[in-house]
Amino acid sequence: MQSLPIVGCSGHGRIRAAVLIQEYPGVNVTRTAGLLQERVQHIRVDAQDPAAEDIDFAAEIMKSGGLVAFPTETVYGLGAIAWEASAVDKIFRVKGRPPNDPLIVHIAAIDQLSAVAREIPDLACELGRHFWPGPLTLVLKKSARIPANLTAGLDTVAVRLPDHPVASALLKAVRAPIAAPSANRFSRPSPTTAQHVLDDLGDMVDLLLDAGPTTIGLESTIISLVGDSPQVLRPGGLSLEALRRFLPELGFSPHFLGEDEAALAPGSLLKHYSPRARLIVFQGGDDSAVRAAMRAEIAGNQNIGVMAGDADASAFSRLDVKIERLGKDDEGAANRLFAAMRALDQQGVDLIIARAPEKRGLGLAVWDRLLRAAEGSLVEV
Ligand code: TXA
Ligand code: MG
Numbered sequence: 001m002q003s004l005p006i007v008g009c010s011g012h013g014r015i016r017a018a019v020l021i022q023e024y025p026g027v028n029v030t031r032t033a034g035l036l037q038e039r040v041q042h043i044r045v046d047a048q049d050p051a052a053e054d055i056d057f058a059a060e061i062m063k064s065g066g067l068v069a070f071p072t073e074t075v076y077g078l079g080a081i082a083w084e085a086s087a088v089d090k091i092f093r094v095k096g097r098p099p100n101d102p103l104i105v106h107i108a109a110i111d112q113l114s115a116v117a118r119e120i121p122d123l124a125c126e127l128g129r130h131f132w133p134g135p136l137t138l139v140l141k142k143s144a145r146i147p148a149n150l151t152a153g154l155d156t157v158a159v160r161l162p163d164h165p166v167a168s169a170l171l172k173a174v175r176a177p178i179a180a181p182s183a184n185r186f187s188r189p190s191p192t193t194a195q196h197v198l199d200d201l202g203d204m205v206d207l208l209l210d211a212g213p214t215t216i217g218l219e220s221t222i223i224s225l226v227g228d229s230p231q232v233l234r235p236g237g238l239s240l241e242a243l244r245r246f247l248p249e250l251g252f253s254p255h256f257l258g259e260d261e262a263a264l265a266p267g268s269l270l271k272h273y274s275p276r277a278r279l280i281v282f283q284g285g286d287d288s289a290v291r292a293a294m295r296a297e298i299a300g301n302q303n304i305g306v307m308a309g310d311a312d313a314s315a316f317s318r319l320d321v322k323i324e325r326l327g328k329d330d331e332g333a334a335n336r337l338f339a340a341m342r343a344l345d346q347q348g349v350d351l352i353i354a355r356a357p358e359k360r361g362l363g364l365a366v367w368d369r370l371l372r373a374a375e376g377s378l379v380e381v
């Protein structure tokens with residue numbers, strides 16, 4: 001569990017580069033080994049089997065206090081060694097994240113829980129054994145070793161064990177828990193590709209491990225285990241149905257709070273995951289009525305983007321709109337949602353309209369992200 005001592009300049013090209021990055025943060029350093037001419041700050045790795053030397057290089061940067069953006073099965077994370085308060089502080093600065101919004105700690109194995117949490121209820125172990133590695137985050141009482149800035153001064157810590165070979169390899173290589181929020185600017189859609197990370201954070205990240213698009217596409221489900229009964233704090237990549245089969249009494253009461261109130265309940269900020277364009281969400285069970293309401297909105301505006309599932313998309317195909325398809329089902333929508341928001345922003349639309357999914361399966365998390373991205377702008381049809 002102890003982090004390794006920092007390895008100094010060994011003459012290995014990559015480690016020399018890591019030291020350079022530390023001395024000149026923000027400078028693009030090319031690999032000095034001469035094998036590859038690309039910039040070191042963006043390394044492509046195999047999603048299933050990343051090269052050990054690339055992972056070791058990333059680990060050295062983290063152990064020198066640097067930030068590494070890396071893929072998980074949900075979204076890309078912006079990681080620092082969790083024990084290093086100053087590196088954790090850098091995460092907040094780079095993201096533009098308010099200090100009252102705590103980070104998630106990632107662990108390599110369930111037995112690392114005891115390093116990050118001081119009380120581990122049986123339920124935490126049972127949930128961990130059943131759902132980890134995977135898109136589930138547990139909020140527990142924090143251990144003394146977790147720096148206060150990581151948890152925004154709270155006595156609790158959010159922990160997850162990700163299911164991605166690159167994240168696992170990195171966690172094993174640094175031999176320490178990794179603090180990592182999603183690698184986007186605060187309140188922007190979470191990044192599901194390395195390009196999204198570059199678009200938001202550019203060279204403020206010391207190294208980006210690019211393993212292609214993430215598979216789930218939205219963030220983990222967060223459950224608090226510190227109250228009287230287990231509560232869902234954020235619906236996400238693990239469905240409530242799957243969780244309730246295991247834990248029938250699991251509670252969920254969604255909060256959509258303004259800036260002042262949200263400080264007391266981290267993660268419940270209404271404005272979040274937002275594209276630059278305004279977003280309006282349409283909701284209703286009658287397909288043709290909902291499509292008609294969306295077409296009426298299109299008719300009254302210019303420069304519009306539509307995010308639509310395959311079943312709805314043809315209703316807009318003859319109109320003067322930019323369409324981003326969300327696929328055939330809720331898994332497809334979860335996977336495409338943030339990328340679609342970013343793609344429409346890049347096409348310069350002023351307004352995006354979308355249809356709310358049914359609040360079941362991954363549809364619940366898609367619904368939650370859409371509502372926050374729209375800042376509550378919901379049209380009931
Ligand atoms: O899938 C994910 O969870 C991704 C990947 C990178 O692991 N991470 C992620 O982190 O979404 P972030 O920082 O974007 O969202 C973390 C959420 C925030 O809403 C934060 O308020 C909540 O977790 N959170 C963290 N610590 C908490 C705590 N002690 N109590 C309640 N909520 C907490
Ligand atoms: Mg985030």
